[in-house]
Amino acid sequence: MAISSTDIPTLRERFQALLSVAESITSCREPQELFRRLAGELQRVVSFDRIGLLLYDAERGVTQAQVLEPANAAPGPAEVRVGDTPFGWVIESQQPLIVADTAAETRWPEAITRIRESGVVSMCLLPLTTARTRIGALAFGRRKPMTYAGDEVEFMGEVAKLVAMAVENAMAFEKIAQLKNKLAEERLYLES
Numbered sequence: 001m002a003i004s005s006t007d008i009p010t011l012r013e014r015f016q017a018l019l020s021v022a023e024s025i026t027s028c029r030e031p032q033e034l035f036r037r038l039a040g041e042l043q044r045v046v047s048f049d050r051i052g053l054l055l056y057d058a059e060r061g062v063t064q065a066q067v068l069e070p071a072n073a074a075p076g077p078a079e080v081r082v083g084d085t086p087f088g089w090v091i092e093s094q095q096p097l098i099v100a101d102t103a104a105e106t107r108w109p110e111a112i113t114r115i116r117e118s119g120v121v122s123m124c125l126l127p128l129t130t131a132r133t134r135i136g137a138l139a140f141g142r143r144k145p146m147t148y149a150g151d152e153v154e155f156m157g158e159v160a161k162l163v164a165m166a167v168e169n170a171m172a173f174e175k176i177a178q179l180k181n182k183l184a185e186e187r188l189y190l191e192s
Helices: 008-025 031-043 086-093 109-117 150-191
Strands: 050-057 062-069 079-081 097-099 122-129 134-142
Touching: 008 031, 008 150, 031 050, 031 062, 031 150, 050 150, 062 086, 086 097, 086 109, 086 122, 086 134, 122 150, 134 150
Parallel strands: none
Antiparallel strands: 050 062, 050 134, 062 079, 097 122, 122 134
């Protein structure tokens, strides 16, 4: 595919924005810090009205939702079974899911009803996966019906890869901190 001279600034801007997102989010050590930072950073590179992160718990077959933007949004259900949901489909298929108008989507009636009630009319869901595991899904929502262009979805996929690595790192640091605390408690117990 040939790149015209008018596309070069757009590609350059996207590349710079992607680098900025990578620098910012990969330095986060705690999941909550990462979640706070993600919305602001991603708003610079992707247009959305609402964004969410669904963390996948494979052992229990559920996702845990983190609403990233708007910050004052009412949280959805704490956990959702992945079985018959668009998020489950994305996690299992490892493919992006684009819904141009949730009013026309019929595959997941219960989940789509909840999504519409939150004000989302169109959405793009992307798998969050690293070389080691399936982290979950990243959800971008808009308040009006619209399609996502192929190059926009491809770019959002690159963003999702960075987010997946950052989430995996933050979760690993959190687990290490928990183990350190547990070892410190056991050490105190053994010393007394």
